[in-house]
Amino acid sequence: MTTRRPIHHKLVGTLTVDTEFGTFLGDTRIRLLEAIERYGSISQAAKAVPLSYKAAWDAVDAMNNLAEEPLVERSVGGKHGGGTSLTEYGQRVIALYRAVELEYQQAIDRLAKTLGEPGAGSVRQFQTLLRRMSMRTSARNQFVGTVSGLREGEVSFEVRVRLDDAHEIVAVITRESAENLELAIGLEVHAFVKAPSVIIVTDPETRTSARNHLWGEVTRIHPGPVSSEVTITLPSGRNVTSVVTHDSIDMLALAPGVPACAVFQASAVILAVFD
Known part of the structure; x- marks a missing residue:
C-alpha cells in the first residue's frame, strides 16, 4: 500500500x-x-x-x-x-x-x-x-479630483471638479444628490463618464453646447467590429476614452499623435464620494 x-x-x-x-x-x-x-x-x-x-x-x-x-x-x-x-x-x-x-x-x-x-x-x-471585496463600475472613464466650484440652482447644482492644474470638468446633479454627497469646496470626489457619452472634435473652432472640452492628442485606437475605442491623452497624462464609429474616425482623420478634444455634457458626469 x-x-x-x-x-x-x-x-x-x-x-x-x-x-x-x-x-x-x-x-x-x-x-x-x-x-x-x-x-x-x-x-x-x-x-x-x-x-x-x-x-x-x-x-x-x-x-x-x-x-x-x-x-x-x-x-x-x-x-x-x-x-x-x-x-x-x-x-x-x-x-x-x-x-x-x-x-x-x-x-x-x-x-x-x-x-x-x-x-x-x-x-x-x-x-x-x-479576500477583499470591491465594487466595479461599467464607466470607461474614471477620474479623481477635488470640488473647486459649486453653483446652486433651483433644482440642480453645478459642480466643478479640478483634475489638475490645467483641467476641470463640470457636472450637473440634482439638489438632493448634492445634499446626500455633502459636497464642499476642496472635497475629493470621483467622477465617471461612459465612453459612448464622449464625442471627439479636432477643429479648435468647433462650438458645442457641452460644458466639458478636454484637449489632448490621440494616443491609441482599438478597433472593433462596428466602432472603435479612441483614447485621448491630456497633457497631464490622464486619459479619456470615446467609442467612435469607423466612419467618424476616417472623417476626422484620427490617428495616434493627432490633436483632439474629448467633449461631453455636464449631465453625463456621475459623481461619487467615499467616507
Missing part, C-alpha cells in the same frame, strides 16, 4: 491597493509596470505578464487617471514609432509596493506560526477571510 505524503500548506499574502470601484494596484499591474520598465514597450510588456494588448493599455489608463501623477508616459515618433516608459513617480510606486509586500508577507508568516500547524480547512478559511 502506498503511503500518501502529507500536503503542507503555506499562507501567501497578496497585496492589493483597492478603490471602491476596483483594484488600483495589485500584483498583475505591478508586474506590468515592471515589464514596461524592462522592455520599454507596452506590447512586449503585455506578452510578458501575460495580458492582452488592450487589457494592458486599459490598466495603464486606469492607473494614470487615479494616481496623483502619471505612472507611465508615452513617446511618439522615432525609428520604431515611439515607446512607453515609467515616470519617476511610477518607479517610486513599484519600490514602495514591493517593500510593503515584503513586510506583509513577513507578517503573514509570523501569523501562520502562531496558528501552529493548521489543517487545509483552516488555511482555506483564513484565506477566504483575507
Whole structure:
C-alpha cells in the first residue's frame, strides 16, 4: 500500500491597493509596470505578464487617471514609432509596493506560526477571510479630483471638479444628490463618464453646447467590429476614452499623435464620494 505524503500548506499574502470601484494596484499591474520598465514597450510588456494588448493599455489608463501623477508616459515618433516608459513617480510606486509586500508577507508568516500547524480547512478559511471585496463600475472613464466650484440652482447644482492644474470638468446633479454627497469646496470626489457619452472634435473652432472640452492628442485606437475605442491623452497624462464609429474616425482623420478634444455634457458626469 502506498503511503500518501502529507500536503503542507503555506499562507501567501497578496497585496492589493483597492478603490471602491476596483483594484488600483495589485500584483498583475505591478508586474506590468515592471515589464514596461524592462522592455520599454507596452506590447512586449503585455506578452510578458501575460495580458492582452488592450487589457494592458486599459490598466495603464486606469492607473494614470487615479494616481496623483502619471505612472507611465508615452513617446511618439522615432525609428520604431515611439515607446512607453515609467515616470519617476511610477518607479517610486513599484519600490514602495514591493517593500510593503515584503513586510506583509513577513507578517503573514509570523501569523501562520502562531496558528501552529493548521489543517487545509483552516488555511482555506483564513484565506477566504483575507479576500477583499470591491465594487466595479461599467464607466470607461474614471477620474479623481477635488470640488473647486459649486453653483446652486433651483433644482440642480453645478459642480466643478479640478483634475489638475490645467483641467476641470463640470457636472450637473440634482439638489438632493448634492445634499446626500455633502459636497464642499476642496472635497475629493470621483467622477465617471461612459465612453459612448464622449464625442471627439479636432477643429479648435468647433462650438458645442457641452460644458466639458478636454484637449489632448490621440494616443491609441482599438478597433472593433462596428466602432472603435479612441483614447485621448491630456497633457497631464490622464486619459479619456470615446467609442467612435469607423466612419467618424476616417472623417476626422484620427490617428495616434493627432490633436483632439474629448467633449461631453455636464449631465453625463456621475459623481461619487467615499467616507
